[in-house]
Amino acid sequence: MHAAVWVREIWDTRDLVGEILDGSGRPKWNEWEGRFDPEDLNALEMALQLKDADSAWKVTGLSVGPVRKLDVLRECLYRGVDYAVRISHEGQASLHQEALWMAKAVNQLEDVRVVLTGIQINEGDYAQKGALLARRLGWPLVSYVEAIEAQEGDKLRLRRAVEGGIQVVEAPLPAVISVGVALLKEDPRAPRSAKAKLKLKHKKTPIPEWHARDLVAGENQVGLPPVEILGYRPLEQREFPSQRINGVEVSELKRMLSELREKGLVR
Amino acid sequence: MAGRIWVYLERGPGGILEESAAAVSFAAPAAQRWGLSLEGVCIGGSAFQIADAALGLERVLHLQGEGLEDFRAKAYGNAMEALMGDDPPELIVFPSTTQGEDLASWIGAAYHAGVLLGARSIKREGEGYVASRVEFEGKVEVDYLLKGRPVCITTEGQGPEGPSLGSTDVEVVAIPTAGAAEDATRIIHSDLVKRTVNLKDAKVIVAVGAGVGDEGTFQKVRELADLLKGELGATRAAVDAGWLSHDRQIGQTGAKVRPDLYVACGISGAAQHRVGMIESGTIVSINIDPNAPIFRYSHYCIEGDLREVVPKLIDLLKG
Ligand SMILES: Cc1cc2nc3c(=O)[nH]c(=O)nc-3n(C[C@H](O)[C@H](O)[C@H](O)COP(=O)(O)OP(=O)(O)OC[C@H]3O[C@@H](n4cnc5c(N)ncnc54)[C@H](O)[C@@H]3O)c2cc1C
Numbered sequence: 219m220h221a222a223v224w225v226r227e228i229w230d231t232r233d234l235v236g237e238i239l240d241g242s243g244r245p246k247w248n249e250w251e252g253r254f255d256p257e258d259l260n261a262l263e264m265a266l267q268l269k270d271a272d273s274a275w276k277v278t279g280l281s282v283g284p285v286r287k288l289d290v291l292r293e294c295l296y297r298g299v300d301y302a303v304r305i306s307h308e309g310q311a312s313l314h315q316e317a318l319w320m321a322k323a324v325n326q327l328e329d330v331r332v333v334l335t336g337i338q339i340n341e342g343d344y345a346q347k348g349a350l351l352a353r354r355l356g357w358p359l360v361s362y363v364e365a366i367e368a369q370e371g372d373k374l375r376l377r378r379a380v381e382g383g384i385q386v387v388e389a390p391l392p393a394v395i396s397v398g399v400a401l402l403k404e405d406p407r408a409p410r411s412a413k414a415k416l417k418l419k420h421k422k423t424p425i426p427e428w429h430a431r432d433l434v435a436g437e438n439q440v441g442l443p444p445v446e447i448l449g450y451r452p453l454e455q456r457e458f459p460s461q462r463i464n465g466v467e468v469s470e471l472k473r474m475l476s477e478l479r480e481k482g483l484v485r
Numbered sequence: 486m487a488g489r490i491w492v493y494l495e496r497g498p499g500g501i502l503e504e505s506a507a508a509v510s511f512a513a514p515a516a517q518r519w520g521l522s523l524e525g526v527c528i529g530g531s532a533f534q535i536a537d538a539a540l541g542l543e544r545v546l547h548l549q550g551e552g553l554e555d556f557r558a559k560a561y562g563n564a565m566e567a568l569m570g571d572d573p574p575e576l577i578v579f580p581s582t583t584q585g586e587d588l589a590s591w592i593g594a595a596y597h598a599g600v601l602l603g604a605r606s607i608k609r610e611g612e613g614y615v616a617s618r619v620e621f622e623g624k625v626e627v628d629y630l631l632k633g634r635p636v637c638i639t640t641e642g643q644g645p646e647g648p649s650l651g652s653t654d655v656e657v658v659a660i661p662t663a664g665a666a667e668d669a670t671r672i673i674h675s676d677l678v679k680r681t682v683n684l685k686d687a688k689v690i691v692a693v694g695a696g697v698g699d700e701g702t703f704q705k706v707r708e709l710a711d712l713l714k715g716e717l718g719a720t721r722a723a724v725d726a727g728w729l730s731h732d733r734q735i736g737q738t739g740a741k742v743r744p745d746l747y748v749a750c751g752i753s754g755a756a757q758h759r760v761g762m763i764e765s766g767t768i769v770s771i772n773i774d775p776n777a778p779i780f781r782y783s784h785y786c787i788e789g790d791l792r793e794v795v796p797k798l799i800d801l802l803k804g
Contacts, residue, residue: 231620231621231622232756233622233624233756233778234621234623234624238621238624238625239625242523242647244713245621245625247794252747291625314593314594317594337586338601341620341621341627342627343602344599344600344629345588345589345590345593345594345599345601345602346587346590346602346603347590347598348590348591349558349586349587349588349591349594350590350591350593350594351594352559352591353562353590353591353592353594353595354594356669357558357559358557358558358668358669359558359559359587359591360558360670361558361586361587362583363581367507375673378516379583379584380581380677380732381497381502381583381677381731382497382498382677382678382679382680383675383676383678383731384675384676384677384731385672385674385675385677386672386673386675387557387670387672387673388670388671388676389670390669390675392672393670398643399721401695401721401722402725402726402727405725419601431786441597442632444593444597444598444599444600444631444632444633445599445600445601445629445630445631445632446629446630446632447628447629447630448615448624448628448629448630449625449627449628450625450627450628451625451626451627451628452624452625452626452627453619453623453624453625455623455624456763456764456782458768458781458782458783458784459784460780460781460783460784460785460786461784461785461786462786462788463785463786463787464787464788464789465771465788465789465790465793465794465797466788466789466793468797468801471787471794471797471798472801473783474787475798475801475802476767478746478767478769481580481767483689483745483746483766483767484746484802485714
């Protein structure tokens with residue numbers, strides 16, 4: 219039994235201060251750090267938990283494209299995956315293409331029963347990559363998964379977060395699982411850290427590269443990418459004339475409340 | 486055949502979701518401008534539920550068949566593919582929900598057509614559509630060219646008139662659909678709450694974050710909300726920690742609110758929370774960390790421990 223995890227390096231665009239676009243109106247990508255897509259990291263954790271529970275599982279990390287600043291596949295090895303494969307290609311790739319190559323790679327690996335990936339929509343991600351992949355593979359898809367509750371033979375029992383609550387779903391394998399956000403440390407998706415022992419072991423482990431061209435060899439190529447970014451425009455930001463208030467000082471709190479009263483916000 | 490736009494009518498515990506009605510109002514002016522017909526697509530459920538949210542649609546295609554009662558991505562995706570065959574509409578507008586994301590992506594892959602989740606605007610240009618989305622935590626708007634057919638977008642947007650829910654005499658065409666059996670995924674158990682509060686109409690919201698920490702502090706914040714005649718709201722972290730139910734979540738995956746007064750208690754101010762509250766009239770935040778990001782988006786930045794500050798505010802309001 220084999221679990222594949224589709225992982226990615228993304229740009230860390232949290233809390234950027236100052237100009238985001240350069241003189242030519244493009245994002246200043248190279249000024250930012252790379253990071254492991256946090257939900258992909260949650261997906262990796264879930265795959266590793268399958269293996270923790272049943273050693274018959276093997277886990278493979280898969281990623282498309284070259285390393286920019288952080289090698290997420292090596293990070294996968296440091297956390298305990300059995301194999302890692304990088305899909306290489308020339309030029310830009312759209313998510314549609316990435317999903318196609320990923321589907322081909324999954325089919326080349328032996329006995330993949332489940333593919334896990336994160337649900338996060340990052341800058342430039344126009345679609346859910348798990349759903350694109352599920353359609354390519356023709357497999358069922360369960361998205362926004364919070365936890366694998368149990369494995370019963372060739373089925374997984376999954377808990378997912380949907381609008382207004384939760385759902386427990388039984389997914390027949392093979393299936394694609396998109397994993398949601400873990401905010402709390404005790405969340406079952408909260409990722410483990412890299413292990414020192416594995417870091418030593420895998421510092422230099424070669425990571426095989428499969429070329430996209432070979433993955434789709436002999437097939438009708440998919441057409442041109444149907445999505446293209448045309449341009450970026452800065453949006454005006456709201457200004458906040460703000461006051462600091464020392465929460466220990468009752469007089470300061472009192473003054474604030476009377477200002478709010480004057481504005482009719484507090485009665 | 487004249488071009489057409491579809492809107493996905495998603496069912497929830499209380500009938501068609503308001504988000505879908507909003508998507509209809511978003512698509513209606515566009516359809517009119519471009520001379521395209523506007524149709525709804527609903528999968529499973531009863532026709533009675535549909536009539537309630539179909540204002541503005543020319544007709545509704547209602548897919549019915551075994552295995553279509555509960556949403557399962559592959560079953561619903563297959564059903565829509567079967568309906569479209571090789572004559573898909575030009576554009577399908579989905580609400581910005583988990584179902585909308587799954588289906589828009591699924592169909593985009595099936596037809597090798599353009600997709601954009603979270604579109605804010607859309608216009609027609611040449612052979613395709615140009616849709617925009619807000620990225621970089623609300624700081625940049627990005628234009629995407631979407632080609633192919635059907636172009637699939639999800640949107641939280643709505644038309645100038647807003648969503649209109651209410652009975653209408655729209656024609657509902659029942660379409661028997663097979664193929665759901667190919668998806669053997671099974672819903673074992675659902676625990677869904679019908680929305681009990683409408684935070685959108687609240688004038689005052691007191692929002693709880695992970696910083697509340699313990700039951701005693703939570704009760705104090707509740708008392709503060711009562712005194713301010715406000716509704717309680719929550720961050721996702723506070724919902725995940727069990728302080729409040731999901732229908733009180735504010736942010737990207739919760740409600741977008743704009744009360745006159747917003748009081749953030751123990752909230753860090755993550756971008757996914759901010760998008761739901763940044764348009765509030767006056768923002769007061771209480772945080773123990775002087776560098777909490779929320780302070781950059783607040784009019785009154787109260788530095789202090791909730792356990793001290795909230796009781797003081799309560800005393801002052803009572804006094
Ligand atoms: C795809 C996606 C969707 C998301 N959707 C949403 C959404 O819709 N809504 C949402 O809110 N979040 C959402 N999030 C999560 C978001 O990124 C943040 O993790 C979340 O908003 C943090 O909640 P918080 O501020 O309550 O908790 P934290 O970030 O943990 O902040 C707690 C704050 O409390 C302060 N504090 C601690 N103790 C005290 C004390 N005694 N007194 C005063 N202050 C104290 C701390 O200084 C800190 O600033 C989403 C995330 C993702 C990835």
